[in-house]
Amino acid sequence: AQSVTQPDIHITVSEGASLELRCxxxxxxxxxxxxxxxxxxxxxxxxxxxxxxxxxxQGIKGFEAEFKRSQSSFNLRKPSVHWSDAxxxxxxVGGRAGGTSYGKLxxxxxxxxxxxx
Amino acid sequence: DTEVTQxxxxxxxxxxxxxxxxxxxxxxxxxxxxxxxxxKKPPELMFVxxxxxxxxxxxxxxxxxxxCPNSSxxxxxxxxxxxxxxxxxxxxxxxxxxxxYEQYFGPGTRLTVT
Numbered sequence: 001a002q003s004v005t006q007p008d009i010h011i012t013v014s015e016g017a018s019l020e021l022r023c024x025x026x027x028x029x030x031x032x033x034x035x036x037x038x039x040x041x042x043x044x045x046x047x048x049x050x051x052x053x054x055x056x057x058q059g060i061k062g063f064e065a066e067f068k069r070s071q072s073s074f075n076l077r078k079p080s081v082h083w084s085d086a087x088x089x090x091x092x093v094g095g096r097a098g099g100t101s102y103g104k105l106x107x108x109x110x111x112x113x114x115x116x117x
Numbered sequence: 118d119t120e121v122t123q124x125x126x127x128x129x130x131x132x133x134x135x136x137x138x139x140x141x142x143x144x145x146x147x148x149x150x151x152x153x154x155x156x157k158k159p160p161e162l163m164f165v166x167x168x169x170x171x172x173x174x175x176x177x178x179x180x181x182x183x184x185c186p187n188s189s190x191x192x193x194x195x196x197x198x199x200x201x202x203x204x205x206x207x208x209x210x211x212x213x214x215x216x217x218y219e220q221y222f223g224p225g226t227r228l229t230v231t
């Protein structure tokens with residue numbers, strides 16, 4: 001079964017500092033990987049996705065993520081954090097055809113980002 | 118337009134009430150989803166509709182009844198809920214029901230069961 005682990009429950013950074021949110025996945029093949037962001041009481045917004053090809057993917061709001069097959073990781077990065085980036089971030093893996101998780105999105109537990117001025 | 122709309126934004130209902138949540142998308146997506154999200158937890162999949170047919174039911178209690186009247190609309194009918202059903206209910210849609218299709222989420226309905 002596919003699974004996603006986000007090791008950091010809560011991260012605090014200062015505005016302007018760089019950010020890296022960790023995500024590790026467990027999947028039998030090359031996964032479909034996503035990062036979503038959720039502001040309090042709101043829905044989820046897609047930041048970026050990885051399906052294949054270039055392992056460094058660019059997303060919205062200045063975010064990027066790097067797929068590392070050898071480490072089963074898909075970490076999210078941003079070079080300079082803004083106060084408006086404070087939110088909860090979810091990493092997710094989508095099941096491929098032929099598997100029991102086909103059509104399902106499996107989320108990590110989320111990382112809450114706090115930004116200090 | 119990549120918008121999924123949900124109504125109502127907030128809903129308070131008693132345990133004997135019957136209510137419905139509504140979700141709409143006009144992106145031409147053929148897959149629609151209901152998720153339940155408790156505080157400080159990730160969304161949990163409840164139902165998936167693909168081409169207006171129920172394709173996944175994650176063993177959800179029968180007090181939750183989904184309905185997909187057409188390809189743009191998704192309803193969730195609620196009856197005899199329990200206080201533990203209080204949560205944020207999220208609707209999502211995607212181009213098709215496959216892992217490679219990103220899901221677009223609505224803002225959610227905050228449900229409180231009293």
